[in-house]
Amino acid sequence: MDWFRDHLWETWLGVAVVLGVLEMFSLDLILIMLALGALVGMTAALLGVPVILQVLLAAAAALAALTLARPSIARRMHGGPELSLGHGKLVGQRGVVTEVITADSAGRIKLAGEIWSAVPLDETVTIEPGEPVEVIEIRGATAVVYPIATPGF
Structure with a gap:
């Protein structure tokens, strides 16, 4: 556990990368939003913010991305023009x-x-x-x- 504490930003980056790779298989835009939260946690770790606050910031960013950004992005990606054939x-x-x-x-x-x-x-x-x-x-x-x-x- 000491390694994680000494390398918090690398841990957050690793979590973000793993979530990003898993998103390529699911394509539902949920895991990528969680990866964005992990990147916010990484940024907080680089700034020396306490661990509990890093987790709260990462969770808040992921939740904001899921509720605010994902619906419009999903509509654009999965929608499309009505095609009359x-x-x-x-x-x-x-x-x-x-x-x-x-x-x-x-x-x-x-x-x-x-x-x-x-x-x-x-x-x-x-x-x-x-x-x-x-x-x-x-x-x-x-x-x-x-x-x-x-x-x-």
């Missing part, structure tokens, strides 16, 4: 009617540079060519659309 990315986009769309017969729209078959969301509506529409849903290879009101002058 395939047909899902077309929902919410606007297109232009190229063939009349009625409840009885599917028409056609130009959407994202492609021609799609389309049916109206509201079955009582007829949408004429040239009118802008918004894609509400994709069902198979057919877009379910709703006309966008254009301001009349």
